Amino acid sequence: MGKRPAPRQIAGVLANLLQLFDRRATREDYDRAFVREVRPVVPRVARSRRSERVLVAGWALIALKCWGVWWLLNHFENRIHLSAWWINGPTLTAAALVTLVYLRRA
Numbered sequence: 655m656g657k658r659p660a661p662r663q664i665a666g667v668l669a670n671l672l673q674l675f676d677r678r679a680t681r682e683d684y685d686r687a688f689v690r691e692v693r694p695v696v697p698r699v700a701r702s703r704r705s706e707r708v709l710v711a712g713w714a715l716i717a718l719k720c721w722g723v724w725w726l727l728n729h730f731e732n733r734i735h736l737s738a739w740w741i742n743g744p745t746l747t748a749a750a751l752v753t754l755v756y757l758r759r760a
Contacts, residue, residue, distance in 0.1 A: 699759075709753055716749050 720742040
């Protein structure tokens with residue numbers, strides 16, 4: 655099974671254990687025990703020129719689509735007596751959200 659520890663070894667271990675529990679905590683112990691501040695280092699990713707071009711092209715297509723919907727609803731007779739905002743509104747909201755997420759990520 656193995657060697658049994660000598661009584662002196664057991665006494666030494668118990669003395670060290672009692673000293674650990676009996677020790678008075680100092681200010682330095684508290685300073686070492688707790689984390690005061692954490693600053694994660696997040697590398698900044700450069701914005702992609704290609705992504706910005708895609709965003710600009712997307713906004714141009716959205717503007718063209720919004721103008722087309724407005725023109726169609728005003729040019730032809732239809733049963734819709736509201737403006738085109740109920741069609742263009744969700745498109746503009748989604749595009750603005752995507753653009754905001756892209757701009758705030760970096």
